[in-house]
Amino acid sequence: MNKVNLQPLKGFRDFYPEQMKFRNFLFGKMREISKLFGYQEYEGPVLESLDLYGAKSGEELVKNQTFILKDRGGRRLALRPELTPTMARMVAAQRQKLTLPLRWFSLGPRWRYEQPQKGRFREFWQWDVDLIGFDSPEADAEVISLACELFKSVGLSSKEVVIKINNRRFLENKLVFVEIPRKKIPEVFRAIDKKEKMTQDGWEKYLKEIGLNDLQIRGLGEILKDKDFANESEELTELFSTLNDLGVSKYIEFDPMVVRGLDYYTGTVFEAKDRRGEFRTILGGGRYDNLLEIIGGQKIPGVGFAAGDAVLEEILKKFKKIPKLTPCSTKVLVTVFDESFYRNSLKITSQLRAKNIPTEIYLDSQTKLDKQLKYADKKGICWVVIIGPEEEKSGTVTVKNMEKGSQETIPQEKLEDYFNKQVCF
């Protein structure tokens, strides 16, 4: 056959052990925080019927950005561009068995056919957090504070990142007040969501295209500039007060420009950004009180967010918050002196593994000892065990510390105790 292209598809990533170690670090933090708040992990299929995304996820996402395939029966399936519709479907399907409220989280891949750029891939991973069954500012505050706790746990302070909050219902009433017709609101929301990427002229032209007049455009402009109108909203006031009680108010600010791109949000909406606005959105979410009704028939309120892996990685790099991670978890390399010693070395290897000490054996007994040591060094393995003729005679082994270069001789039966006491560098 022809040689194949060795690179992954455009917008897709290979996770070598080095990259995987970071991913496991980040996802480990996400799992930890989720569990600390009592959230339970779930997962859905990566393929769903395209119908599931029908009227809820927003036209752009479904029509332009979804990877679509046909099954052998001709039905159109989608590689999930987001998890919320799947979650809603799962809740609706088992509504009678599940005890509300549900506190659910998930970590898994999603796909969007977009132009790859910094912090954006076609295959990316998301952490989804949802609280289903309560409709209150306290519930909104819980998931927002959970996001803040993640930031704290990876060392991102409120000087570096911020969560901007708004309320769609309240904004809608403000828009109606400046005489924008209610049926135009979804379009206006979409326009607001895109404003940052447009010039002022382009933005006004766009608003005229969707049918707003000069007066309405001026009214809209005033609303989007007003950083104080949150005080007029009881819901927002209660939300900010609860976030204060939860000790995360430094991470929070009101922003009338935040509406989020997905059509299913009904109340509180929020997104996290780096303070300087250099990067794409870290996470976004909001309240969706009609989604379960649309999908499953029964109305159950919910609130949640999704955070991608790529932007968080960029930001942690930028602020130098990525800890030293060694991809190799091996603590001990047992060398093989020569072929006749292979069995001895294998015995020691098994002995260490039986005591839960991560151990490798050097498999090629033809390789000279110094090359075996070099392998340990390259892989970042902390200790090397040597057993040769002298050690065999005296029932000992030689243990070499690869960082310090020091070595000592230890009775074979004491080896597990020795390593159980040592901490890897």
Place this chain on the structure above:
Amino acid sequence: MNKVNLQPLKGFRDFYPEQMKFRNFLFGKMREISKLFGYQEYEGPVLESLDLYGAKSGEELVKNQTFILKDRGGRRLALRPELTPTMARMVAAQRQKLTLPLRWFSLGPRWRYEQPQKGRFREFWQWDVDLIGFDSPEADAEVISLACELFKSVGLSSKEVVIKINNRRFLENKLVFVEIPRKKIPEVFRAIDKKEKMTQDGWEKYLKEIGLNDLQIRGLGEILKDKDFANESEELTELFSTLNDLGVSKYIEFDPMVVRGLDYYTGTVFEAKDRRGEFRTILGGGRYDNLLEIIGGQKIPGVGFAAGDAVLEEILKKFKKIPKLTPCSTKVLVTVFDESFYRNSLKITSQLRAKNIPTEIYLDSQTKLDKQLKYADKKGICWVVIIGPEEEKSGTVTVKNMEKGSQETIPQEKLEDYFNKQVCF
């Protein structure tokens, strides 16, 4: 919009917290054993160019069982039916940077368009384990013993499961010895792989169709019955002796019928089954010394296996080896006495979380206390904290043990210490 189908696609599964808990338990064991042997985790994209599976994975898998989609440029992409080709591509792409041998493992989803049945889904998860860079029976023994250690760690004894081993190279020589032409060997291997699903007559008819004569068919029959010919093979003898040294020989037996369905295997092949043969194959693998050359140009030997999640789950169920798993990780539910106590309850909640104690607050202050307790009971939460007027006055809280039904009163500032000492039931 029309109501959508609430069930996942045929052959796909929803993992509710209950199912997820089992999956995390199983994958946790797989990760633990992999790391104990010094294996490093990696992951590749779920979509690959269809070319990657070209001549290596076996015609049936690629032509009939792969989910295929076209990207907007018209290229044919595949939802990976297995991970080995991706792994080979990744190794080939970074050949110069990687220090051999590689000990790699991965846990992720795969897709095959097959008829769903017990233990078989269209979307399933696999644990892939590979040792790349050495060509020796010792290397084969290492990955096989790693699989045995997984069985031990989940409580499956050698009375319940077995790993059947063969060697394709050696079997090929045996086949040539009974005058089966070398060019027919791949077809004969595929026939052997399917023999179990056929009647004796059907099998002989099939062999005639691929061009074997009566003498060749009789010779083949003799070979497949011979449980002792492993002794004639130096490679197999050394493999079994090393497996004995590794303390797993009880799990192992020679079986001339094992050839595996994938075309890229070159030497040792093996598969794990339940002893009674009631279930599908638990895991399968072997040596593939040409795969990296086919994909990447440079010849690097490798050996590995993949284990699916579904059959293992069936077998663990059958042998009652699934431990009690509670999907809820919450240790404490803080109740809300009434609206005026919400802040107090929230403060205690944050206080407990700050000490790493997984804690939920009951979000609806309108709900009566006994209903709040019922929620804790249903979710399997171990302790409930109550703070009402009396507790507030005396600076205490009431702690209720949900299993025993007992309760005691504790000073508020001692609460974290109290829970840090308690073990959840």
